[in-house]
Amino acid sequence: MNQETIIKINNLTKRFPVGEGEFTALKNINLEFFKGEFSGLVGPSGSGKTTLLNIIGSLDSPTEGEAIVLGKQISKLSHKESALLRNKHIGFIFQVYNLLPVYTVFENVEFALLLQNIPSEKRKKMVNDALEWVGLSSMANKKPDKLSGGEGQRVAIARAMVKNPEIIIADEPSANLDAANAHAILKTMKQMNKELGTTFIFSTHDEKVMGYLDRIIHLRDGMVEEDEIINVNHAP
Amino acid sequence: MIRFLLKGILRDKSRSILPIAVVAIGVALTVVLSAYMKGAFGDMIDQNARFETGHVKIMSRSYAENKDQLPNDLALLGVEALKNTLDTEYPQMEWESRIKFGGLIDVPDEEGISKGQGPAAGIAINLLDENSKEAQRMNIETSLVQGKMPKKSGEAIIGHDFYEKLDLKIGDVFTFFGTTMEGSMTFKNYQVCGTIRFGAGAMDRGILIIDIKDAQEMLDMEDGTGEIVGFSKLNVYDDQETQIMAAEFNARFMDDQDEFSPIMMPLRAQNNLGEMLDYSNFMSGIFIFIFVFAMSIVLWNTGLLGGLRRYQEFGIRLALGESKGHIYRALIFEAILIGLIGSIVGTCIGLAGAYYLQIVGIDASEYLENSSMLMPSVLRAKVLPYMFFIGFIPGLIATVIGTMLSGIGIYKRETARLFKELEV
Numbered sequence: 001m002n003q004e005t006i007i008k009i010n011n012l013t014k015r016f017p018v019g020e021g022e023f024t025a026l027k028n029i030n031l032e033f034f035k036g037e038f039s040g041l042v043g044p045s046g047s048g049k050t051t052l053l054n055i056i057g058s059l060d061s062p063t064e065g066e067a068i069v070l071g072k073q074i075s076k077l078s079h080k081e082s083a084l085l086r087n088k089h090i091g092f093i094f095q096v097y098n099l100l101p102v103y104t105v106f107e108n109v110e111f112a113l114l115l116q117n118i119p120s121e122k123r124k125k126m127v128n129d130a131l132e133w134v135g136l137s138s139m140a141n142k143k144p145d146k147l148s149g150g151e152g153q154r155v156a157i158a159r160a161m162v163k164n165p166e167i168i169i170a171d172e173p174s175a176n177l178d179a180a181n182a183h184a185i186l187k188t189m190k191q192m193n194k195e196l197g198t199t200f201i202f203s204t205h206d207e208k209v210m211g212y213l214d215r216i217i218h219l220r221d222g223m224v225e226e227d228e229i230i231n232v233n234h235a236p
Numbered sequence: 237m238i239r240f241l242l243k244g245i246l247r248d249k250s251r252s253i254l255p256i257a258v259v260a261i262g263v264a265l266t267v268v269l270s271a272y273m274k275g276a277f278g279d280m281i282d283q284n285a286r287f288e289t290g291h292v293k294i295m296s297r298s299y300a301e302n303k304d305q306l307p308n309d310l311a312l313l314g315v316e317a318l319k320n321t322l323d324t325e326y327p328q329m330e331w332e333s334r335i336k337f338g339g340l341i342d343v344p345d346e347e348g349i350s351k352g353q354g355p356a357a358g359i360a361i362n363l364l365d366e367n368s369k370e371a372q373r374m375n376i377e378t379s380l381v382q383g384k385m386p387k388k389s390g391e392a393i394i395g396h397d398f399y400e401k402l403d404l405k406i407g408d409v410f411t412f413f414g415t416t417m418e419g420s421m422t423f424k425n426y427q428v429c430g431t432i433r434f435g436a437g438a439m440d441r442g443i444l445i446i447d448i449k450d451a452q453e454m455l456d457m458e459d460g461t462g463e464i465v466g467f468s469k470l471n472v473y474d475d476q477e478t479q480i481m482a483a484e485f486n487a488r489f490m491d492d493q494d495e496f497s498p499i500m501m502p503l504r505a506q507n508n509l510g511e512m513l514d515y516s517n518f519m520s521g522i523f524i525f526i527f528v529f530a531m532s533i534v535l536w537n538t539g540l541l542g543g544l545r546r547y548q549e550f551g552i553r554l555a556l557g558e559s560k561g562h563i564y565r566a567l568i569f570e571a572i573l574i575g576l577i578g579s580i581v582g583t584c585i586g587l588a589g590a591y592y593l594q595i596v597g598i599d600a601s602e603y604l605e606n607s608s609m610l611m612p613s614v615l616r617a618k619v620l621p622y623m624f625f626i627g628f629i630p631g632l633i634a635t636v637i638g639t640m641l642s643g644i645g646i647y648k649r650e651t652a653r654l655f656k657e658l659e660v
C-alpha cells in the first residue's frame with residue numbers, strides 16, 4: 001500500500017502566554033497524516049485538539065518543533081502564504097457552522113473561489129456541484145438564517161469542499177446537531193473521502209463521529225496518549 | 237470580488253446606512269457652515285467696504301486719528317489735485333469723496349415755528365454725477381422706502397423712521413443746522429425727496445443723505461473732504477494688493493511733520509476689519525480641521541464597533557484563505573465607497589441648505605438693533621464653487637482614516653485569536 005504523507009508534525013510544542021507565565025497546550029507532539037485518511041483527534045476538553053487543528057490549518061503556528069503541511073513548514077509561512085495555503089488546499093468546518101449572514105448559501109460557498117479569481121462560469125458550476133453533493137441545490141438563494149442546523153452544517157461542508165482541497169479540518173462538526181443530522185453529514189463526508197480522496201481530520205467527543213473514523217488519535221493534556229488505527233483500508 | 241463586497245455593504249444596513257448617514261450629516265454641516273461663514277463674513281466685509289471703509293480710504297493723518305468724532309476741521313484739502321493724482325497713479329481704482337457730518341434737523345410749520353427737531357447723522361456722497369457709482373454702492377435706490385433719488389442740489393434723503401418721527405412729507409422742506417470746517421455755525425434748507433431704510437441698525441439712526449457738493453458748500457469745504465474712498469473697479473477686495481498700495485502711497489505722500497498730509501488705510505487697517513478677516517480665514521480653516529478630526533473619531537468608533545461586530549466575519553474569511561491585507565484593503569474600499577456616497581449625499585444636502593440660506597438668509601436684525609458695528613441685518617450664506625468639493629475632502633478622508641485606524645486591529649490580532657472569536 002502506497003501511503004503518501006500529507007502532514008508531518010515533529011516535536012511540536014505550543015505554549016500560550018497566560019498572565020505572567022505560560023500555558024503549554026501541546027507537548028512534544030509527533031504525528032504523521034497520510035493522504036486520504038479519515039482521522040480524528042479525541043480527548044477531553046482542553047486537551048489541545050483545537051490548538052493542534054489550528055496549527056495544521058495554518059491559523060496558528062508552533063512554539064517549538066515543526067508542522068509540515070503539504071510540504072510547507074507552517075512556522076515559516078508569511079501571512080500571505082498561509083492564507084494562500086488555506087485558500088487552495090485546506091477546508092474548514094467548525095462546530096458552529098459560521099456562514100456569512102448577509103450572503104446567500106450560494107455566495108457563501110462561492111467566496112473561496114472568488115479569492116482564487118476563478119471565472120464566473122466555472123465558479124457557478126463548481127458551487128452548484130458542491131451544493132448538489134450536500135443535497136442543498138434548492139437552497140442556493142436562501143440566507144443562512146433561514147436554514148436548519150443540519151442544513152447550515154451541510155453548507156459549511158459544501159464551502160469547504162468546493163475548492164476541492166487536499167485536507168478538510170472539521171472541529172467538532174456534529175456538536176450542535178441531532179443524531180440524524182450528524183449521521184447524514186458524516187455519511188456525506190465519508191463519501192467525499194472515498195470518491196474524491198480528500199483527507200479529513202476531525203476533533204470530536206462524539207461517539208457517532210468516532211464510529212466513522214478509521215484512525216483515532218487520543219489527546220490528553222496536550223500529549224498524544226494513543227494513536228489507534230481502526231481501518232487500514234483508508235487509502236484510496 | 238468587488239460585487240461581492242458591494243452586496244455585503246448593501247445588504248448590511250449597519251455597514252452602509254449608518255456610516256453613510258454619519259458622513260452625510262457631517263459633510264452637509266461643513267458645507268452649510270462654511271458657506272454661511274463665508275457669506276456672513278463676506279457680506280460683513282463688503283458692507284463695511286461699501287458704506288464705511290472703501291477698499292482703501294484716504295484721510296488726513298489727524299482726521300484718521302480722531303475719525304470717530306467726525307473731525308471735519310481736520311479734513312483733507314486740495315482734493316481735486318489729489319484725486320487727479322490718484323486717478324493717474326491708481327487707474328484700477330475708483331475714487332470718491334465722502335463727508336460725514338453731524339447736526340440738527342429742524343422742521344418748521346406753516347408759520348415758520350419749529351414743529352419738530354432731531355439730531356442727524358449726515359453723509360454726503362457723490363449723488364448727482366451720472367458717472368458716480370456711489371448711490372448704487374450704498375444701495376440707496378433699492379433701500380428707498382418712499383419718494384425718489386435726489387435729482388438736483390438741495391434735495392435730501394432722510395431715514396424713514398426719522399422722517400416719520402419728524403412728521404415730514406415728501407417735498408417738505410427742513411433746515412439742517414451744523415458746523416462748518418472752521419467751526420462756525422451754518423444752516424441750509426433741504427427738500428425731502430425720499431426716505432430710506434438700510435436695515436442695519438447702525439446706519440439707520442437719524443440718517444441724512446445729501447450730495448457731496450451741497451455739503452462742501454454748506455460746510456465751507458470747497459476742495460475739501462473728510463475722506464476719499466477707493467474701490468477696485470472690479471469690485472473685488474484684494475487684501476494683499478490694498479496693503480501694498482497703502483504702504484506705497486503713504487511712503488510717497490504721507491509727511492510725518494504735517495498732520496494734514498494724507499494717509500491711506502486699507503480696509504484691513506480700519507474698524508478692526510483686519511482681525512475680522514483673519515478671524516474668518518482662521519475660522520474656516522479651523523472648522524474644516526475640527527470637522528475632519530471629529531468625524532475621524534466618530535467614524536473610527538463606528539468603524540471599531542462595526543469591526544468588533546465583524547470579527548466573526550473576518551475570522552471566517554481568514555479561515556477561507558483571505559489574507560489580512562486583503563481584508564484590510566476590502567475594508568478601505570468599503571470606506572472609500574461609503575465616504576464617497578456619504579460625501580455626495582451630504583454635499584447635495586449641504587448645498588441645498590446653503591443655497592436656501594443664500595436666498596433667504598437669517599435675519600439677525602433683532603440682535604443688531606443696538607449694535608454700532610456695521611453689519612447687514614440679514615446674514616446670508618454664499619455658495620462658492622469650492623464648496624462643491626470641500627465636504628468630500630473631510631468626508632472621504634475622515635471615513636478612510638477612521639477605517640484605517642479601526643482596521644489596524646485586524647493586524648494587531650493574531651490570526652488564531654481573530655479566528656477564536658468563532659468558537660464563541
Ligand SMILES: Nc1ncnc2c1ncn2[C@@H]1O[C@H](COP(=O)(O)OP(=O)(O)OP(=O)(O)O)[C@@H](O)[C@H]1O
Nearest residue numbers: 016017018023025044045046047048049050051052
Ligand atoms: N489563545 C490562547 N491563549 C491561552 N490559552 C489558550 C489559547 N488557546 C487555547 N488555550 C488553552 O489551551 C488548552 C487547549 O485548548 P484547545 O482549545 O486546544 O482544547 P480542546 O481540546 O479543543 O478543547 P474543547 O474540547 O473544549 O474544544 C486549553 O486549556 C485552553 O484554555
Ligand SMILES: [Mg+2]
Nearest residue numbers: 049050051171
Ligand atoms: Mg476545541
